[in-house]
Amino acid sequence: MSRTHPPAxxxxxxxxxxxxMSTIAFTICFAVWTIFSIIxxxxxxxxxLTETEFGLLIGMPIxxxxxxxxxxxxxxxxxxxxxxxxxxxxxxxxxxxLLAFATTYAQMLVAAxxxxxxxxxxxxxxxxxxxFYPASRQGTALGIFGVGNVGAAVTKFAAPFFLLAFGWQSVxxxxxxxxxxxxxxxxxxxxxxxxxxxxRLTGAGQPRSFMAEFQPLKDIRVWRFAFYYFxxxxxxxxxxxxxxxxxxxxxxxxxxxxxxxGAAYSIPASVFRAYGGVLSDRIGARTxxxxxxxxxxxxxxxxxxxxxxxxxxxxxxxINFHFEVSWVAFIAVAFVLGFxxxxxxxxxxxxxxxxxxxxVGAVGGLVGMIGGLGGFVLPIVFGALNDLTGVWSSCxxxxxxxxxxCLVWMQITIVRISRRTPLGQATEQART
Numbered sequence: 471m472s473r474t475h476p477p478a479x480x481x482x483x484x485x486x487x488x489x490x491m492s493t494i495a496f497t498i499c500f501a502v503w504t505i506f507s508i509i510x511x512x513x514x515x516x517x518x519l520t521e522t523e524f525g526l527l528i529g530m531p532i533x534x535x536x537x538x539x540x541x542x543x544x545x546x547x548x549x550x551x552x553x554x555x556x557x558x559x560x561x562x563x564x565x566x567x568l569l570a571f572a573t574t575y576a577q578m579l580v581a582a583x584x585x586x587x588x589x590x591x592x593x594x595x596x597x598x599x600x601x602f603y604p605a606s607r608q609g610t611a612l613g614i615f616g617v618g619n620v621g622a623a624v625t626k627f628a629a630p631f632f633l634l635a636f637g638w639q640s641v642x643x644x645x646x647x648x649x650x651x652x653x654x655x656x657x658x659x660x661x662x663x664x665x666x667x668x669x670r671l672t673g674a675g676q677p678r679s680f681m682a683e684f685q686p687l688k689d690i691r692v693w694r695f696a697f698y699y700f701x702x703x704x705x706x707x708x709x710x711x712x713x714x715x716x717x718x719x720x721x722x723x724x725x726x727x728x729x730x731x732g733a734a735y736s737i738p739a740s741v742f743r744a745y746g747g748v749l750s751d752r753i754g755a756r757t758x759x760x761x762x763x764x765x766x767x768x769x770x771x772x773x774x775x776x777x778x779x780x781x782x783x784x785x786x787x788x789i790n791f792h793f794e795v796s797w798v799a800f801i802a803v804a805f806v807l808g809f810x811x812x813x814x815x816x817x818x819x820x821x822x823x824x825x826x827x828x829x830v831g832a833v834g835g836l837v838g839m840i841g842g843l844g845g846f847v848l849p850i851v852f853g854a855l856n857d858l859t860g861v862w863s864s865c866x867x868x869x870x871x872x873x874x875x876c877l878v879w880m881q882i883t884i885v886r887i888s889r890r891t892p893l894g895q896a897t898e899q900a901r902t
Contacts, residue, residue: 484661485602485611491660492551492595493615495559498652500621502566502645503535503589506582507622507711508629509638517575527575529846530582532707535589536842543593543835547828550666551598552657555591559653562588566646570639588649589842592618593835600823600830601663606751608823613747613816620741622710626733691825692833694879695818696840701872702762702814704844710736711849712865713804720862721797731801735808746813747820755820756884762814763877769807770870773800776863815841 506513506528514524546554565584572578595615603611625645632641662670713735714728723731749758777794795803818837826833848868855864 488551488602488660488663489599489611489614491656492555492599493618495555495652495656496591496595496615496618497621497624498648499559499562499588499591500618501624502562502585502621502649503531504622504625505566505585505629505641505645506531508625508633509641512633512638513578519575523575525850527578527582529850530579531586531589532842532846534583534586536586536839536846538587538590539593539838539842540832540835542590543597543830543838544832546594546597547830547832550662551594551601552660552662552666555594555598556653556657558587558591558594559649559656562586562591563646563649563653566642566649570642570646592842593838596819596822596834596838597830598663600834601665605824605827609747609750609755609816609820610744611747612819612823613744613750616743616747616815616819617741619706619743620737623733623736626736687832687836691883692836694883695821695833696837697879698759698876699815699818699837699841700844701766701869701876702811702818703838703841704848705869705872706808706811706815707842707845708848708852709804709808711845712852716862716865717797721800723797735804738805738808738812742809742812743816746816749813750817750820755817756880758813758817758820759880760877762810762817763873763880765810766807766814766873767870767877769803769810770866770873772803773807774863774866774870776861 510524510528513519513527519527542554542558562585565581565587569578569581569585572581595618596612599611599615600608629641629645632644661667710732714732717723717728717731746758772795775793775795778792780791780793782789782791819834822834822837823830848865851868852865855868856862858864861867
């Protein structure tokens with residue numbers, strides 16, 4: 471017998487409650503997902519890991535959290551976000567708890583696989599929250615949900631205190647406990663989304679087969695959105711990880727100062743994502759993305775300029791010039807770049823429930839997966855570019871190329887659409 475449901479009026483607060491609890495849960499999940507950014511340093515010293523082993527350890531949760539997003543998104547479409555979100559948090563909490571008892575490198579890698587599930591929660595939240603809101607408000611809702619990225623800063627600020635006082639194992643146990651409690655709170659304070667409630671009310675089964683969930687992935691537009699997200703989210707995660715190292719190497723900052731600046735970068739770059747959702751609803755996601763890629767190209771161009779000495783043949787002999795982006799200018803431009811990456815993240819996800827209302831889980835999961843892989847791959851490429859070129863700013867040269875490619879691809883697509891779409895429809899589509 472299907473479960474009875476209260477009248478629609480009883481669900482008036484369900485959207486705001488689902489959004490609030492999903493955002494809090496995602497914040498804790500993101501804090502767990504990035505736990506190795508702090509405890510990994512202590513583990514490296516205790517086990518005597520090489521740089522390669524250390525890089526694999528801190529990158530494993532990012533990798534696995536990205537790869538599971540599409541599957542978790544599909545499961546959310548089929549079984550509901552309340553169930554899948556709770557189960558994901560519970561599984562990640564168990565893995566984080568077991569991490570505290572790992573003693574070998576192999577055991578820690580296995581535990582990191584489970585910890586990575588916390589990062590997959592993003593795809594679950596997107597599919598779950600979007601079902602509570604109409605298209606005109608989905609950008610704002612998903613932008614607010616994305617503020618959970620600030621969990622990375624929570625770990626960077628709080629974890630060192632617990633680590634220094636009680637050891638890295640205590641960080642794993644406390645973070646696991648917080649996630650387990652959040653899983654229970656989420657289950658008892660939220661309800662199933664309207665689609666799942668309707669299925670249970672009518673007794674209707676799944677409207678399509680499991681393989682049909684993957685059909686939209688054949689659309690090139692999905693991969694274009696994924697490429698956008700590779701830059702705005704993958705680039706954000708990569709810079710959050712890379713900035714401390716860059717500031718130490720280029721400007722000679724100490725580790726504490728560089729780490730605090732890196733954490734400070736993560737906060738506004740997360741919080742402004744909500745503003746990006748509001749902008750996407752008001753002026754259109756496409757317009758927001760145009761600004762994102764255009765300004766990002768300018769910022770990356772400035773940051774890509776290496777320090778150099780020039781000699782000009784003057785009238786009265788050689789004239790020497792020195793050019794260098796000061797640390798004040800660097801931080802200012804980097805924060806501008808982070809702001810536009812933040813609003814761009816919201817704009818990308820504004821498109822998905824509009825174009826694929828019945829496949830938010832699969833499409834949102836794929837886009838999130840590609841973005842997450844950017845956060846895993848780009849820091850590795852940054853290091854390789856340093857080795858190959860010997861130029862610190864080579865990382866921003868790469869980001870400039872990626873941002874420019876996003877801008878060009880979007881412009882070519884829009885031109886093609888405008889040529890085959892009536893003016894009125896083209897104007898309306900431009901708002902999304």
